[in-house]
Amino acid sequence: MTKLLKNTLFENVTHINESFSKHYHDTYTVGLTYDGVLKTYNSNKSFDFYKYSIRVNNPNEVHEGISQHWSHSNFYPTIELLSNLYEQIFFEKKIPFFENHIINDKVLFFKLHNFFDSFFKNEDEILIETLLIDSLSYLILHFTNYTKNYNDIFDNKIIVKRSLELINDCIDENISLDKLALNCNLSKYHFLRVFKKEIGLTPHSFIINERLNRANNLIKEGITISEASLLVGFNDQSHFTRNFKKYFGYTPTLLQKNSNIIL
Template identity: 70%
Template structure:
């Protein structure tokens, strides 16, 4: 399989009826709806993802949703992958941000589907990578709303970025509000107010999100569920499993059995 897809999560889920709590990813999310629908809330706006629509989340966008008999495939390309393809097209290193959360474009849908199909069938690397480049370059050319200079995630949101780095440097810590506020030289009141205004999540939800993203990666890379949950700061296994399912729509045991999986 292509090296550029190492450690990239793929999902192919059938007949989901899950409710997804507010969360975000530090990657893009690019997904196809095959059957059913998802009522989704992205950056506080409501959308419906029906059959043959494309769903896109830019890095850091807070979203949630309610699924109804939802069959879909997703993958989570990194900022680096998307910006590299943008650079190959336009010869400058930029991060594209996409125009719409839900895109209705049958030709683009087919291109992304061809990429997913070749990936899940484990076809030759040259074919998978060709489909990937064709799909992502079409997405960039058709749906880019604006671009930013290539920077790390949350670079334009100082409080969020400093908190993100602080949490990820010691993910297993039992953080207090005082610790988080002190890290950015604010009172607890001002930290809470500015954090939620700038990001749309409470600090607690932000910490849980970061822990679950880290645990997801650890499980994909072979760590046991109990080891991964403890390593990221969950001491209660059932609490970890409940939160994991609320964020990702499947249990950690499903991920462990089917890393880069088809359900």
């Protein structure tokens, strides 16, 4: 496995019919549809991810969707990977963001297709890296709409900043609404309104999603499912498994079985 793709999740799935609840990833999502359709919702807008189109989600972007006979290849490149490529192209450390969630570009489609094909066939590392850099560089050069400073993923508003810091420090604990509101010197009512407006999720949904993202990474690193669920604050493994499947569309057992490739 090339170092550029260490712990990067790949999906290569055919003809699935699934619903995906509101969630986000701490990585980008870049994928191709080969058949069927995924109706996805980003920022309260609906998009159809149909045959021969390209889908891009930015890090921490809340989305949900419903798939119908959907055959696709996805991967989840890290913020570090995209920001490093951006720096190599423009000589400044920035995080590129893409407003076009569905892209129709034959050149980009075949660049990504060739990259996926080389990866799933386990071709030589130098070929995989070359095709990866070629496709992501094309994406950055042609479709970046704006950038953010590195380490500034969410808007730098004090209430959100304080909340994210507290959640990060206490992710394996039972974090109460009282504690979150008090941390920002707000009433629970006003805290809930501000948090939902800025993040797009309720505090509870955000915490669950953050725990699941961390567990996802731990399992990919070889930690057992039961240990990963406990480390991120799930005391009931069946509850953890239900939420995992609800958010990601696959079970933690499938992730563990297939390492970083979901088939």
